[in-house]
Amino acid sequence: MLLEPPVEGIPTRPCPTCGREIEQEFILCPYCRTQFARRCTSCDRSLRLGWGVCPYCATEVGAPALARTGR
Ligand SMILES: [Zn+2]
Ligand SMILES: [Zn+2]
Numbered sequence: 001m002l003l004e005p006p007v008e009g010i011p012t013r014p015c016p017t018c019g020r021e022i023e024q025e026f027i028l029c030p031y032c033r034t035q036f037a038r039r040c041t042s043c044d045r046s047l048r049l050g051w052g053v054c055p056y057c058a059t060e061v062g063a064p065a066l067a068r069t070g071r
Contacts, residue, residue: 003021011024018032027046028035037046042059053060 012021013024015022015029017034020031022029027037027039037048040047040054040059040061043057045056047054
């Protein structure tokens with residue numbers, strides 16, 4: 001089986017879940033829908049899911065969706 005070649009000029013990386021080439025700026029994989037980042041609501045840069053604040057513009061982005069410690 002052939003993988004689609006990455007588009008020239010666009011930096012890509014393999015999805016950690018399904019291994020398909022996706023653009024580096026993507027905040028989720030469009031193939032398997034795994035989300036591994038999100039966008040800052042202020043400066044629109046991609047942030048890791050675990051970050052509670054944007055390191056680029058210091059905007060509070062809220063508690064991370066995953067590590068939610070219920071009581
Ligand atoms: Zn994937
Ligand atoms: Zn920001």
